[in-house]
Amino acid sequence: MIYHRPIFRTMGDTALNIEFGNETSIALNFRILALDIVLRAHPPNGLLETNPQVRSLGIVYNPLVTMRDKLTAALKEMIASQDGVKTLPSRRMTIPALYDDPWSRDCAEAFGVRDNMEYIAEFNGMTPGEVIEAHTACDYWVTGVGFVPGAFMSYAMDPRRRIGAPLYRTPRSWTPARLLNFGGTTSTIYPIAVPGGGQLFGRTPINIFEPEQKNAVFRHGPVLARAGDRHRYRAVSRAEYDDIRAQVEAGSYQYQIEEDSFDCAQYIAWLDSLGEPAEKRDAQSTWALE
Numbered sequence: 001m002i003y004h005r006p007i008f009r010t011m012g013d014t015a016l017n018i019e020f021g022n023e024t025s026i027a028l029n030f031r032i033l034a035l036d037i038v039l040r041a042h043p044p045n046g047l048l049e050t051n052p053q054v055r056s057l058g059i060v061y062n063p064l065v066t067m068r069d070k071l072t073a074a075l076k077e078m079i080a081s082q083d084g085v086k087t088l089p090s091r092r093m094t095i096p097a098l099y100d101d102p103w104s105r106d107c108a109e110a111f112g113v114r115d116n117m118e119y120i121a122e123f124n125g126m127t128p129g130e131v132i133e134a135h136t137a138c139d140y141w142v143t144g145v146g147f148v149p150g151a152f153m154s155y156a157m158d159p160r161r162r163i164g165a166p167l168y169r170t171p172r173s174w175t176p177a178r179l180l181n182f183g184g185t186t187s188t189i190y191p192i193a194v195p196g197g198g199q200l201f202g203r204t205p206i207n208i209f210e211p212e213q214k215n216a217v218f219r220h221g222p223v224l225a226r227a228g229d230r231h232r233y234r235a236v237s238r239a240e241y242d243d244i245r246a247q248v249e250a251g252s253y254q255y256q257i258e259e260d261s262f263d264c265a266q267y268i269a270w271l272d273s274l275g276e277p278a279e280k281r282d283a284q285s286t287w288a289l290e
Helices: 026-041 068-080 102-110 116-123 128-135 238-250 264-273
Strands: 002-010 015-021 047-052 056-061 087-089 092-099 140-145 152-156 179-183 186-189 199-203 230-235 256-258 261-263
Touching: 002 068, 015 026, 015 068, 026 047, 026 056, 026 068, 026 087, 026 140, 026 264, 047 140, 056 068, 087 264, 092 128, 092 238, 102 116, 102 179, 102 199, 116 128, 116 199, 128 199, 261 264
Parallel strands: 092 230
Antiparallel strands: 002 015, 015 056, 047 056, 087 261, 092 199, 092 256, 140 152, 140 230, 152 186, 179 186, 179 199
8 A cells, every 4th residue: 555644764863764664666666756856955954865665755864963853854844745746857777688598597406495487477477488578568667776785676667567475485695696586576686795695596697786896887886776766677698798798808808788767657647548557645644753
């Protein structure tokens, strides 16, 4: 449900979390990103950092500069003055991917589970080829960045192409970097070699986290993804994968990124034309402070 009014939750002595709902909703994320833009442009006194996610906005503040109640009052006023979100800045990024890759298969075998691509296909009533077709057939909206450096959460923008699979019952102790995976309907990429429980189904040759910042795309920071990005995946062969990877390691790969804005109102109208509700509202929710 989308709350009638957001709920403010205390996150220690220096942070708040503004929770807008309890569901995964791209339309809800539009409101969070719009508020984040306003806060960055006109930060209340004492605001240090914001962290947008799929259904909430994290707020970090300096308690020596402002009081929690004062900051909360300013945030409520900002939220109340927001109109419907018409457009948002949104980069469109093409991500090459080698699907049904050997690293994912080796990882599944090492941890004694089924081939993940086969499991994803069965779970969604598809063949592996149909999984690849669905994953490459629409843009994925990035709702937030976090978990480990460079990781992000994204969701299929076309509800007719929305697929996924449950996480591992027992997480892996290691996962190769740059593996595509599903956790529920969340589609993401492991930026570095880390433990994890996502169902693995492909690998991208490009870096989404580059602490060395060799490539020009990382000149402003080592993390590629931003909240509000749209990712479009493109299936590549092993030969093309190896060629792109060599370019990435040399720092010469040209990342395919288009600076753009996204018509949020038109997207919500399109969802409505499909009979897909953009939001399910909960009129019983309040400004509760917890």
